[in-house]
Amino acid sequence: MREAAFGLVAVGLCLAPAGAQFRPSDETPEQLPEAPGREETFYACTACHNFKLVAAQGLTKPQWDDSLTWMTKRHNMPDIRGNERELILNYLATHYPPRVPTRAGGWKNPFAVE
Template sequence: MKAIKLRLALICLLCLFPSIHYANELNDLLVTADIERGSKVSISCQACHSIGKGEPAKIGPNLFGVLGREIASKKDYNYSAAFTEQKGSWDIEKLDQFIQNPSQIIPGTAMTFPGIKSKADRVAVIAWLRLQSDNPIALPPSSFKGETAPIVLTEEEDPELALLPKGKGREEVFYTCSVCHSIKLVVQQGLDRYRWEKTLEWMVEEQEMDRLDEEHQQLVLDYLSEYFGVDR
């Protein structure tokens, strides 16, 4: 009987190892997270969510102070049943798992976002979101002791990035467009700047895309008209 209990205890302990390793790895990555990259990646979030303190909800709830907040707790937002059934708060691990694959983590969610597949991008945006708060939660203990270059998105992590030629505005176009559709739809086009601008206006007016600020829009238009213009 003692041998059986010991085996069961060992099995339970071994089952915990992947979770412990995942949490430790995530904590280590957050120490060196690229906050500036997180701000860029957040373009994907801001297509449906407001971020600023006190800003009204959009298609999704406001994300200011989301880390540490109880799930489905914003009073000014009507959550789906799939969300209201969830228990607990948004910690770093849970948020990482959710933004990787929302519909898998919360089946039945009305959120159509396909998720952020790049671990580097998820860590960066979580680190950035952590700072969008009056009282940012403390980072968990990390085993990291040295210095390293920030992890960056690579084409191996998201093959669709490889479809876009390298150039100024490439990442902004990727994060702006991929939140709603495949980048393949972009690279099939050959439009002049005027037509690209009209396409963005149509997306705002008819497809509920969030309007880009002037600097962001000009950067996107510069890139699209240069690499996917009529003379491509």
């Protein structure tokens, strides 16, 4: 089931990532905080861009929901629904919640153990 859903995400959607020198092998789900939804979130989002782009954001759950909707509308991300969307949103909201902006002050390693 999961394979089918994520197969869809992976097929032919690899647009040029925002940070040009990204190589997919640079990141693995193991670098993210371990929790339910980690693999699902990682693979759903890294089909198109590196996870750093995601981890650089700190959003509330409704904001993450908007982000996913935006990814779907703007970038043709497969619409993730139901339990899977819930799983991903919970993962994102738990591990990437709103925080003091780090962009101006330099990039904070999202994989670092807090």
